[in-house]
Amino acid sequence: MTPTQYTRVKEVFSEAIKLPPRDRVAFAQQQCSETPEILTEVLSLLKHHFAGTVLESPPSRPPPDTIIAEPSSPIDPNLVLKDVWEDNRQILRRRLIAIASVMAVLIAISMVRLFTYHNAVWGYGGRIGTLAVTVGCATILVYKPRVTLLQIRGAEVMVMASVGLLAIVIVVRLMLESAARQDAVTLISVHNWNFFVWTLIILVYGVFMPNTWRRAATILIPVAIIPGLVTLLAIRLDSRVGMLLGQDEFGMPLPVTLIAAGVSIYAAHLIHGARLFAYTAQRLAQYKVKRFIGEGGMGQVFEAEHRMLKRPCAIKLIQPEYCADDQALQRFQCEVRATAKLTHSHTIEIYDYGQTKDGVFFFAMELLPGMNLRNLVDTTGTLPAPRAVHFLVQVCEALCEAHSAGMIHRDVKPANIFASQRGGIDDFTKLLDFGVVRELSLNPQHSVESNMVAGTPGFMSPEQIASPCDVDARSDIYSVGAVAYFLLTGRPPFIGDSPLETMMAQVNQTPDLPSTYRDDIPPDLQSVIMRCLAKEVEQRIAGANCLLDELKRCKCADRWTQRDATTWWREQAMKANAQVPTL
Known part of the structure; x- marks a missing residue:
């Protein structure tokens, strides 16, 4: 096949996999009707292309170095795991209920204060909307304990976004009112309190909510920029805001929200790693888990020691995100079964394998320096x-x-x-x-x-x-x-x-x-x-x-x-x- 034909195969195949599976063959036949050799190559690729391949990986999980694609296979009910991500789901659910409830109480108190002390009605619309979101999310999470992790994350975004938007609206309005009165003291106070509140939110979220450091960074770094953007918005709406803020002789020597984001990301990393380590140690009672070594396409590997034999080993167990993938579990089982049959000195040696009483599939192999x-x-x-x-x-x-x-x-x-x-x-x-x-x-x-x-x-x-x-x-x-x-x-x-x-x-x-x-x-x-x-x-x-x-x-x-x-x-x-x- 010539380079030109090869390029054409790539183009047709790339377009075909964007279509629903039932339309791909017809599309390829239409595009390659006059070039049967290109059609044959495209059809061959389509025949062996499935959703799990590196060519069209699910967006929620980046493709591993080793690619795997296969048709559907029977489900093995004995390999259904209850793992650390189930624990994370329940922890996240409980803590989100607590956060939403606290937010709802604070918003209700602010509504009472607004009416009692200021006799104002301008802030009720946003507060009522945010109150409805927080109460609604908390109610759903309380009465539907089996919601999925994705649904809990959606509720988390709704609660945080609604409260954040309300806070932004209130701060911008207070800044503009202070600027209209030429009240520099109040304006500077509102500005500093804005940064303080967001710093507190970032720190509490990083420590309180279970996240990997990557997800914490994805959420908290943009959040850390919000207070600065709020100030810029107020200045854009009324130039007097910037003039009055300039009277603050001390200013803000360090971007405190970014510092808080860094601390929270590191805290999330430590807490998540500690929970994963504790989870593994708890479920592999016959082994003393020492440290996390790394992970591959399907399994996480820990350095461990057999408690009675005192023999060092490496423990490999299914990665948490594959816990619901029955085909991945069968491949994991296949790896153990195949490797255990081999005894050559240049093949990795399997010491032990099986499932713990709560369903975690693992095997122990020799630890290699x-x-x-x-x-x-x-x-x-x-x-x-x-x-x-x-x-x-x-x-x-x-x-x-x-x-x-x-x-x-x-x-x-x-x-x-x-x-x-x-x-x-x-x-x-x-x-x-x-x-x-x-x-x-x-x-x-x-x-x-x-x-x-x-x-x-x-x-x-x-x-x-x-x-x-x-x-x-x-x-x-x-x-x-x-x-x-x-x-x-x-x-x-x-x-x-x-x-x-x-x-x-x-x-x-x-x-x-x-x-x-x-x-x-x-x-x-x-x-x-x-x-x-x-x-x-x-x-x-x-x-x-x-x-x-x-x-x-x-x-x-x-x-x-x-x-x-x-x-x-x-x-x-x-x-x-x-x-x-x-x-």
Whole structure:
């Protein structure tokens, strides 16, 4: 396919997925009626495109590095979780009821004061409207305890927005009235109280309402700007406001609302992290959870220790936002089942797995010191050819066992290959993350993973994209070749402006030789890599056993010694220590 045709495929496909599913095929046929080869390619992409893919991800969750798309599958009722986000929902509901109730009482008191002391009627309209919103939201939350998290967030926005708008109207009116009377003292007082009240609101919200730091920042930073905008609005309406405020000799030395926003965002981060940690520790009673390590496409990982065996381990459990996704839970279960069957020393070892009494699905695996190959290359640069072959040989050894057991990994990439230390051996390689493994022994009609477009675009084989049902062990061989390419050049074979472009390039384009980017790559190793990256599966190296033999026959094989590995890690430790400031 020519570059022009490739561009046309991208254009038609991008437009087609914007349409309802029932109209996509007809649209593609209409647009490509005179170019059957383009139509075939577009229809192939549409056939394997589902809402969960990186091409059309749900707006509420950014696409992970590993993309997964599959048709609907049966629901497993045993994997329904009650997790930390259910706790967050109830906490948010109770606290929002309290806030709305307090706001309603304060507004009612202000209405009484307004009538009793000022005998005025101008402020009643806004107060009555805000009172109705706050009372209505509080009533709904009290009498409908099973409202969704999204509905609670909607009520939160309504309460906060209505009260905020009322406060803005009152402050602007008081400022304008003070300016009309040339009353600088009252005007400055109103101005300072405006900032004080918003600062208090920001601090209370950050500490009181359960949020991640990102959501807190999204809400509080714009809110911190509101008092300044209110002052500018009053000045715009009456220039005397600015003149009278200029008489304030002290002014405001620091933007207090922005400082309050920073404090609140940090507080939200600490509180949310502490609650997540406590939640995990509570539900994994047989393990002592020490710290949060990180998260991947579906699971969160914690460093832990078995309470009786005192054995360090890593605990992986389902991410909270996937708790209602039955397909995600089945993939998580599939990862455990597949990995537990494998016993090779270069495959991550599973110690324990199951569900706690309240339904949390987890597994415990060995805790690995070191770093994955993606981080290693990003941190220290491309690898010498002997070291790259050293890692690739061990990956192939792990894949030999997996393929013999009828398992296709489908997501071999640098981030899933870990350079560790085991038994005093440095650069000991571990193959991780069997989350999208395909087990060939399973009946495709009953397999949640058989029809998936799964993997990472930069390291996917062409058949993973064009015909995911037909992948076999040679798909992993292609991915190993892409990993080798990355280790030696610092980049995958193809880099597109979007995941779709990268996937299309995997299907249609031939990668440049690795020597294009680096001139010291041994010719025999380059030949092995390019044979792994052949578009036609018949032209690739036949399997992991054959690739293992090919790598061992390279002249640079066995030139990376244990002494080299130990020296390299020792130098990295010395550099890290040198960067730590001393007192």
